[in-house]
Amino acid sequence: MPQETKLDVAFNCPVPITAKESILLGHGSGGRMSGDLLRNIVLPALQNPMLERLDDQAIVDVGGSRIAFTTDSFVVKPLFFPGGDIGTLAVNGTVNDLAMGGATPLFLSLALILEEGLAFDILRRVMESVRVAAALAGVVVVTGDTKVVEKGCGDGLFVNTSGIGLVSSGVRLSADQARPGDRVLLSGTIGDHGITILSQREGLEFEGAMASDTAALHTLVADLLGASGEIHCLRDPTRGGVSSSLNEIAAQSRVGIEIEENAIPVREEVQGACEMLGLDPLYVANEGKLLAIVAPAAAERILEAMHRHPLGRNARIIGTVRESHPAMVTLRTRLGTSRIVDLLSGDQLPRIC
Amino acid sequence: MKYLDEYRDEKIARGIVAELVRRTTRPWVLMEICGGQTHTLMRYGIDEMLPAGIELVHGPGCPVCVTSLETIDKAIEIASHLEVTLISYGDMLRVPGSHTDLFHVKAGGGDVRVVYSPTEALKFARANPSRKVVFFAVGFETTAPANAMAVWQAKREGLKNFSMLASHVLVPPAIRALMSSPRNRVQGFIGPGHVCTVMGYREYEDLIREFQVPIVVGGFEPLDLLEAILMLVTQLEEGRAEVENQYVRSVTFEGNLRAQKVLTEVFQVCDRKWRGIGGIPESGLSLRKEYAEFDADRLFGTEGLTADEPAECISAEVLQGHKKPTDCSAFGTRCTPENPLGAPMVSSEGACAAYYLYRRHAIAASEGR
Numbered sequence: 001m002p003q004e005t006k007l008d009v010a011f012n013c014p015v016p017i018t019a020k021e022s023i024l025l026g027h028g029s030g031g032r033m034s035g036d037l038l039r040n041i042v043l044p045a046l047q048n049p050m051l052e053r054l055d056d057q058a059i060v061d062v063g064g065s066r067i068a069f070t071t072d073s074f075v076v077k078p079l080f081f082p083g084g085d086i087g088t089l090a091v092n093g094t095v096n097d098l099a100m101g102g103a104t105p106l107f108l109s110l111a112l113i114l115e116e117g118l119a120f121d122i123l124r125r126v127m128e129s130v131r132v133a134a135a136l137a138g139v140v141v142v143t144g145d146t147k148v149v150e151k152g153c154g155d156g157l158f159v160n161t162s163g164i165g166l167v168s169s170g171v172r173l174s175a176d177q178a179r180p181g182d183r184v185l186l187s188g189t190i191g192d193h194g195i196t197i198l199s200q201r202e203g204l205e206f207e208g209a210m211a212s213d214t215a216a217l218h219t220l221v222a223d224l225l226g227a228s229g230e231i232h233c234l235r236d237p238t239r240g241g242v243s244s245s246l247n248e249i250a251a252q253s254r255v256g257i258e259i260e261e262n263a264i265p266v267r268e269e270v271q272g273a274c275e276m277l278g279l280d281p282l283y284v285a286n287e288g289k290l291l292a293i294v295a296p297a298a299a300e301r302i303l304e305a306m307h308r309h310p311l312g313r314n315a316r317i318i319g320t321v322r323e324s325h326p327a328m329v330t331l332r333t334r335l336g337t338s339r340i341v342d343l344l345s346g347d348q349l350p351r352i353c
Numbered sequence: 354m355k356y357l358d359e360y361r362d363e364k365i366a367r368g369i370v371a372e373l374v375r376r377t378t379r380p381w382v383l384m385e386i387c388g389g390q391t392h393t394l395m396r397y398g399i400d401e402m403l404p405a406g407i408e409l410v411h412g413p414g415c416p417v418c419v420t421s422l423e424t425i426d427k428a429i430e431i432a433s434h435l436e437v438t439l440i441s442y443g444d445m446l447r448v449p450g451s452h453t454d455l456f457h458v459k460a461g462g463g464d465v466r467v468v469y470s471p472t473e474a475l476k477f478a479r480a481n482p483s484r485k486v487v488f489f490a491v492g493f494e495t496t497a498p499a500n501a502m503a504v505w506q507a508k509r510e511g512l513k514n515f516s517m518l519a520s521h522v523l524v525p526p527a528i529r530a531l532m533s534s535p536r537n538r539v540q541g542f543i544g545p546g547h548v549c550t551v552m553g554y555r556e557y558e559d560l561i562r563e564f565q566v567p568i569v570v571g572g573f574e575p576l577d578l579l580e581a582i583l584m585l586v587t588q589l590e591e592g593r594a595e596v597e598n599q600y601v602r603s604v605t606f607e608g609n610l611r612a613q614k615v616l617t618e619v620f621q622v623c624d625r626k627w628r629g630i631g632g633i634p635e636s637g638l639s640l641r642k643e644y645a646e647f648d649a650d651r652l653f654g655t656e657g658l659t660a661d662e663p664a665e666c667i668s669a670e671v672l673q674g675h676k677k678p679t680d681c682s683a684f685g686t687r688c689t690p691e692n693p694l695g696a697p698m699v700s701s702e703g704a705c706a707a708y709y710l711y712r713r714h715a716i717a718a719s720e721g722r
Contacts, residue, residue, distance in 0.1 A: 024456045032691060202469060268354045275357065277469070278701075325714050335366050335575055337398025339711040345690045346447070346456075 026346020030240025030285075033346045054252070055174055056097040056235065059167055066169065068103030070094060071162040077155055079122065081200045083193070083212030086159055087129030089287060092216045093238070094163040095137045099218035100234045100290065102173045102225055103165030105137060110144040110161055115154035126157065137216040139163065165218075171225060177232035178253035183299035184319035185292040187220065187312045188213070190242055191270040194284035199273060206276075208269030215288030220309045227305035230295035237291055240344070243282040243329065245291055246319075247343040251327040259319030259341070260332050282331075282341055283348050293321060360574030361397075369579040370402050373586060380406035381589050383582060384531075384674050385543040386524060388415025388702025389573050395707035397575045401715070407582065410538070410674030411707075413527050413630060414545055416492040417444050417700035418672065421626040422662055424520040425450035427655040428489050429458055431518060434653070438464040438481070440474040441489040442496075444700045449693055451660045471503035478507070478515040487649045490519045495547045497521045497638055498612035501619035504640065504647050516649040519640055522625055524548050525556045526636035531673055532564040539674055541585040543578065544570035546600040551616075553608025557596045565594040572600040619644055628696050629668035666695030671704050678705040685709060 026033040043052060050058045057070035074090045084092075091108065098105040110130065114123070134141055192213040199206055217236060224231060233253075237245040242264070250257045266274075266281045274281050288311060294302050299317055306312030329341040385391055391411045394400060400409060413419050429450045432439035439455070446455040446465065459465040464484070468474055471488050478486035490500040500517065507515045524545050531537055544557060549570045557568050567588040571581030581599040588595060598604050616638070625637025640648045650656050662668075665683055670676035678684050678697065688694040690706055697703035701710060 022457070022460050024460050026456065036691075204469070271354050271357070328714060330714055333397050334361050335363050335397050335399070335402065337401045338714070339396060339398050340714050342710050342713075 024346065028239075029344065029347040030238070030244050031344035031346055034240075035343070053174060053176070054248070055101060057101040057103065059101055059103070066167040068098045068101040068165045068167050069162070070097040070101075071160065072097055074159040074161075075155060076197065078200050079126065079156055081212055082196055082210065084214040084287075085126060085129050086157060087126040088133045088214050090159040090161045091130055091133035091137060091139070092214050092287060094161040095139060095216040095218055096236045096290075098163050098165040099216070099221040100173065100236055101165075101167060102171035102221065102234070103167045103218075104222070105139045105163055105165040105216075105218050107142045108134065108139050108161050108163045110141050110159070112144070112146045113154055113158040113160075114146060114148045115156050116148060116151040118156050122156070126159075133216070137218065170229065173231060173234050175233055175235065175249045175252040178249050178255050178257070178293045178321045179232065179295075180255055180321055180323040181296050182232060182293050182321040183296050183317050184246070184257060184259060184321065185294060185299065185303060185306065186242065186264065186316055186318045187217075187290045187292075187306055188288075188314040189265045189267045189270070190237070190286055190289060191266055191274065191281035191284035193287040194241070195270045195273045195279075195281075197285075198277075204273070206269055206273045208267075208272075210267075210269050210273075213286055213288035215311055217288065217290050217311060220290065220306070220311045223305050223309050224292060224302055228294065228298040228302050230298040231292055231302065232295065233293040235291045237286050237289060239285050241281070241283040241285060242291065243280075243341045244343060246329045246341070249291075249293060250329050253321075254326045256322035256325040256327075257319055257329045258322050258332065258338075259329065261334050263316050263318040265314050265316055279348050283344055357574070360572075360576045362576065365576055366402065366579055369576070369583055370404075373407070373579075373583050374404045376583070376590055377404050377406055377586055378590060380408065381540050381586060382408045382410060382538045382674075383541045383543065383585055384410045384412045384539040385571070385578070386412040386414040386528070386545045387547070387573070388418065388700065388704075389547070390543060390545075390571065390578060391415070391704050391707050392702045393573055393575060393578055395711040398711070398715075399575060399578060400712075402579075403582070407586065410677075411671065411704035412542075412674065413531075413627065413672040414493065414524065415697065415700055415702040415704075416496070416522065417448055418668070418696040418703045419522055419627040419629065420445070420448065420491045420520055420696070421628045422451060422660040423626070423658050424491070424518070425454075426660050427650060427658050428518055429453060429455060430655050430658065431487050431649055431653045432458045432463045432465050434485070436485050438466060438477065438484045438486050439489060440466050440468050440477065440486060442469075442491070443467040445489055445491060448696055448699045471500050472506075475503050475506060475512070475515060478512055479510075482514055484514060486515050487653075488515070488517045490517045490521065493522055493524055493545065493548050494552045494616070495550075497620060498551060498609070498616045501615045504619050504644055505615055507647060508644060516647045516652050517640065518649040519620070519638065520625070521620065521638035522627065523622070523636050523638065525560060526633050527627070527630075528560055529563070530630070530633045530636070532560070532566060534673065536675060539566070541567045541569070541589055543581045543585065544568045544596070546570055546572045546577070546604060549598075549600070549604045549608065551609050551612050553606050554596050554598060554604065555606060555608075561594055561596055567594045567597075569597045569599050570604050572603065627672075628662065629666070629672045631669070663694050668695035668697050668705070671697055678708040681705070685713065
């Protein structure tokens with residue numbers, strides 16, 4: 001076998017596997033590997049207190065105004081799927097990151113990384129989705145960029161959006177604000193987006209029509225903030241799912257969080273797909289749901305406000321913030337026992353049998 | 354959800370546990386064979402519900418866990434050929450070989466892909482005739498028929514660019530090895546429901562004649578497992594040793610005869626090395642010589658490859674039920690799902706990973722941490 005036909009996989013290399021210094025797909029999962037990447041390489045280079053909060057957005061003071069600022073990149077295969085496409089996701093995702101800081105989203109940027117050979121028609125369809133999603137969300141795309149990479153160097157189309165919005169003076173939402181006794185609210189069913197994408201990508205056919213839940217959540221957030229001043233933290237459980245968002249909140253607030261398996265709404269078709277594939281819906285991505293950590297006395301009022309909004313009809317109180325087991329999320333199972341809901345290392349892997 | 358909720362009902366579960374408490378007069382050590390069963394037990398905290406005298410030890414039935422180090426090394430070696438597309442079930446990618454894993458081979462430019470079924474690997478091979486497509490076929494009797502079918506189909510079509518690195522393992526020889534050990538503590542087995550769906554439970558009657566140990570073929574839902582435990586304890590308390598079938602909605606005495614037919618058409622029984630346990634005679638399946646042209650091990654010249662396992666990992670003791678994952682000095686510290694020393698920490702069906710993922714808080718509380 002000539003040397004150049006083989007990768008250099010060193011069988012005599014004494015270095016342990018984790019010391020190999022290269023990016024794996026798992027670094028993009030939103031789990032523990034993603035966190036390690038930030039802590040070990042990204043944050044040390046850029047030390048500043050605003051970044052280190054690791055919220056979905058930074059809130060900066062500019063001439064007396066509180067500006068929320070965020071950015072997000074979108075790499076999704078397939079580009080089009082039931083419920084939306086990469087354009088819808090790119091607008092809603094950034095709008096939601098702003099909304100989770102309590103901001104009114106205002107302006108977006110749009111950067112397109114196009115792969116040589118991408119059909120104009122595909123780009124036109126995506127741009128139409130961007131237009132419609134931005135109009136629905138009431139945001140304006142005011143700046144942008146295009147780059148083209150060689151065939152084989154991109155997956156058709158990558159999109160980045162950044163966004164800014166305004167935060168009212170009284171609003172202070174952050175992942176370090178959860179307090180023992182607070183209740184955990186979830187705005188609707190989980191796993192819809194991730195399972196839809198997975199089944200499209202793998203050509204798996206499940207019973208029932210599944211669709212991504214991609215939606216802009218800022219009007220829901222505005223309603224919640226209008227209903228109560230006692231919301232401590234909002235998160236949209238995207239990549240890594242509900243478990244990753246709750247683990248981040250538990251770690252940053254140094255509290256335990258206990259959730260009830262029976263209270264978590266999951267669509268039957270999503271649950272069925274998860275059972276077949278050996279996946280846990282708690283780790284599956286959502287694109288139109290939010291988690292709210294709220295003071296106990298205000299929980300019912302905020303839940304009612306969610307129920308009145310079209311995107312919160314299936315909202316439930318799913319758990320409670322505890323003093324015990326700080327930085328850990330536990331779940332009361334349907335059998336009344338308890339287990340950990342841990343941060344996954346990398347991506348969830350479907351099991352063999 | 355229909356067909357699930359009825360097997361996860363708290364009230365029925367409490368009823369079975371109450372009956373278990375009533376029938377248990379002394380301590381018993383039981384082993385669930387399957388990793389899938391271990392996963393359910395940990396995920397639903399069923400160990401918390403059992404009467405104090407009932408001890409569950411976790412068997413060797415996690416295919417990811419028992420695939421030998423050298424088999425992983427072979428897959429890595431084969432995947433590192435630039436003309437090869439290695440196709441695997443997802444959870445094999447993270448299993449550490451001697452020096453790297455398939456995720457790192459992929460990151461280094463190797464063409465490693467994940468599928469849900471071997472027929473997808475066949476499809477890929479047909480569509481990409483210039484690629485040498487190798488399917489990494491691991492698992493118990495459950496995955497073997499589908500893998501056999503893929504090879505059978507490839508031969509029928511005369512597909513020249515498809516081969517298989519086959520490392521199947523069989524359950525009954527593993528039970529025989531466990532029972533023959535002078536250190537064996539197991540007094541009853543929860544049999545492997547999916548394996549028996551394919552193979553039936555005829556073979557398990559031989560084991561009972563040999564060892565007089567009760568075996569209850571069990572399912573994978575919480576109530577399946579509680580019921581299987583109750584059936585085992587009832588047998589033990591009554592001094593019986595029989596094969597009983599709890600998983601009647603899936604398992605029959607004969608099993609799936611058509612699946613067995615294709616399995617024996619393509620595979621033959623062979624000796625097999627199990628990770629953490631060592632060699633067990635006649636405990637594996639390899640391709641018959643009529644299908645040698647599809648044997649990746651032969652085609653890529655990896656047959657002679659051997660590897661030694663890390664000394665610190667006690668997976669041998671865990672997989673045989675001699676020790677609990679928490680008895681390991683490296684558990685949760687030097688050995689975690691991010692940095693596994695041994696395979697039981699890799700797959701969520703591995704006993705160590707299941708303890709780590711689901712039970713750490715209970716372990717911490719019991720140790721007063």
